[in-house]
Amino acid sequence: MTDYSRNGKFERESRTSHSYIIRDEEVQAYLNNCTIPASTRNVELNTALKYTVDYPEGNSIEHIIAVDGENTTLPINEGFPSSLLTFFQFGSIVIEIKDLQDMEKKPFVSPEDIKKLKEIKREKLVLPTKNISLVGGMDFKTVVRTAIQDFFRKDHAWNSPMLETVYWFLFETYNPAAVKPVHMLSQCPQCGTRDIPLERDKMRPEYSWACTHHLCRKEIFLTDVFKLFERVDNETGAEAIVSMLRGVVETFLILHAIRQLIDIEEGLVSQFLFVKDGPLSFSGETAPMQLPMLKLLSYLSKTNNRINLVGVEAGGSFVEHAKQIRDKIKPGEVFLLNNAHIYRYVLVGDSKSQRYGESTYYGGKIIYKSLDERIYVLTLPVDNPVTYYSVPELKDLKNLQEVLFSVARLRCDIYENALIPIAVVNKMISLSTQAGTKILEKFAKKTVQK
Numbered sequence: 001m002t003d004y005s006r007n008g009k010f011e012r013e014s015r016t017s018h019s020y021i022i023r024d025e026e027v028q029a030y031l032n033n034c035t036i037p038a039s040t041r042n043v044e045l046n047t048a049l050k051y052t053v054d055y056p057e058g059n060s061i062e063h064i065i066a067v068d069g070e071n072t073t074l075p076i077n078e079g080f081p082s083s084l085l086t087f088f089q090f091g092s093i094v095i096e097i098k099d100l101q102d103m104e105k106k107p108f109v110s111p112e113d114i115k116k117l118k119e120i121k122r123e124k125l126v127l128p129t130k131n132i133s134l135v136g137g138m139d140f141k142t143v144v145r146t147a148i149q150d151f152f153r154k155d156h157a158w159n160s161p162m163l164e165t166v167y168w169f170l171f172e173t174y175n176p177a178a179v180k181p182v183h184m185l186s187q188c189p190q191c192g193t194r195d196i197p198l199e200r201d202k203m204r205p206e207y208s209w210a211c212t213h214h215l216c217r218k219e220i221f222l223t224d225v226f227k228l229f230e231r232v233d234n235e236t237g238a239e240a241i242v243s244m245l246r247g248v249v250e251t252f253l254i255l256h257a258i259r260q261l262i263d264i265e266e267g268l269v270s271q272f273l274f275v276k277d278g279p280l281s282f283s284g285e286t287a288p289m290q291l292p293m294l295k296l297l298s299y300l301s302k303t304n305n306r307i308n309l310v311g312v313e314a315g316g317s318f319v320e321h322a323k324q325i326r327d328k329i330k331p332g333e334v335f336l337l338n339n340a341h342i343y344r345y346v347l348v349g350d351s352k353s354q355r356y357g358e359s360t361y362y363g364g365k366i367i368y369k370s371l372d373e374r375i376y377v378l379t380l381p382v383d384n385p386v387t388y389y390s391v392p393e394l395k396d397l398k399n400l401q402e403v404l405f406s407v408a409r410l411r412c413d414i415y416e417n418a419l420i421p422i423a424v425v426n427k428m429i430s431l432s433t434q435a436g437t438k439i440l441e442k443f444a445k446k447t448v449q450k
């Protein structure tokens, strides 16, 4: 049998099975009840949600801080049962707008350009992901929780632990007039007792509490408020929390910088633009952090410490959609995304009953076409995501003009849809090169043998 005929047969077969599927009455009936997002040709943009951006005459943003993380999970033994470790590397970078002006006309970022960008800071986190126990006979869930708490306990930027920032954020100590006395934790990670009150003044110096159940009394960590432990299982492991943990750390690295800048001098933080990789949201179990985040940003927006923050999506359904409709948006225009548009054209759902980002987002999503015709999917902080996604208005998006003015200067040609700071951080922390992986494997074997 020749290759040709084999291919021919294969194609005939697949065509046959294809038509069989569509002819099947049950399948047909099922498909009649399904909706899929409308095809691009039929996309109509609500003109009331399209705006031309008025760029500001001057710009008070002088520096940019970008944060990004990467992770890789590796087996550390051959054979069964397999043990897995996940290595995270996070990078933060501070960029001066004036350095960017020099780079502006270059087609891509060269190593010399990267050298100019100051204060690249890298941080590592090793997360036991499967079948790893520590000395002392801790169960796996406790091993994972301890690794997370220890990472947040380490000194980060400005020689202070991120645990201080989690505390500041959660108990709202940034607003002395309205400090929160207690945080309700959904359940104890040790005994499972529901609704454990974590009282601010009962917190121990090591940022932990004793469980309030009299038979348990075991240690609850401050970082348990992220609820990642709910997805960690002594048997199946911690793979389910990897991307959520990465998101939480990226967000808290930004919050940590915001807090320090506020402490240094009133108003200083407003000279910075914070760039986050991905949307402004807390996904999965970490969603309860959305509310304290909305409160923080809303409080700061009424002070002299205005926050310029933007989330940049580099891939996913929204980026695909933005590319498809790029000709429907003029250079210098933004299109605000509401439920009606999202559930008609981007995601499957019913815009009457579903509210996009209701319990996860603290930002409003927009599609932005810069004057040089690059298309971006961005989120900017909003006070109320439910109101935004139902009837979005330009004024809901905090400091939109200034932020977009800076975003337009950060265009990056290395990666499509990415911005220079994110691309640079990404390059700096990249774990994916072969050499990097070998080092990690060696490191893993050494760590575990000890």
Ligand SMILES: [Zn+2]
Binding pocket: 188, 189, 190, 191, 192, 193, 211, 212, 213, 216, 217, 218
């Ligand atoms: Zn307990």
